[in-house]
Amino acid sequence: MDESIRGMKVDHIAIAVRDLGTAIRTYESILGTECRQREVVESEQVETAFLKAGDSHVELIAAFGPESAVIPFLEKRGEGLHHIAFTVDDLEEETQRLVTSGFHILNEPVRGAGGKRIVFLRPSDCHGVLVELCQPI
Numbered sequence: 067m068d069e070s071i072r073g074m075k076v077d078h079i080a081i082a083v084r085d086l087g088t089a090i091r092t093y094e095s096i097l098g099t100e101c102r103q104r105e106v107v108e109s110e111q112v113e114t115a116f117l118k119a120g121d122s123h124v125e126l127i128a129a130f131g132p133e134s135a136v137i138p139f140l141e142k143r144g145e146g147l148h149h150i151a152f153t154v155d156d157l158e159e160e161t162q163r164l165v166t167s168g169f170h171i172l173n174e175p176v177r178g179a180g181g182k183r184i185v186f187l188r189p190s191d192c193h194g195v196l197v198e199l200c201q202p203i
């Protein structure tokens with residue numbers, strides 16, 4: 067394939083929710099599937115649930131602890147779209163490419179849900195959406 071035609075797969079779309087159990091039931095109904103992955107991510111003090119949606123997933127994120135990064139989000143914006151994650155083969159290479167193009171990276175690569183290495187791009191660089199890049203393990 068032409069190198070200039072870069073295609074990134076949507077790995078998951080993440081939704082911030084107040085009650086994880088309720089939200090899991092809602093999205094199990096919508097997607098006609100069962101949640102098979104539920105996990106606490108200590109670094110962010112969140113509990114996440116992944117539901118399969120075709121080749122992608124819906125990630126539901128709820129607070130897990132008083133310092134949870136999702137609490138300010140819920141207070142400010144309420145439940146709703148939290149971030150979109152794209153799969154990359156080489157996190158360092160893609161991060162470097164984007165930084166060179168003027169994007170701002172919010173963090174050094176960390177381990178996210180499922181042990182994937184992730185970085186986030188500054189939402190104001192991405193038309194108001196928090197964008198995650200994730201490299202599968």
Ligand code: CO
Nearest residue numbers: 080125151198
């Ligand atoms: Co995510």
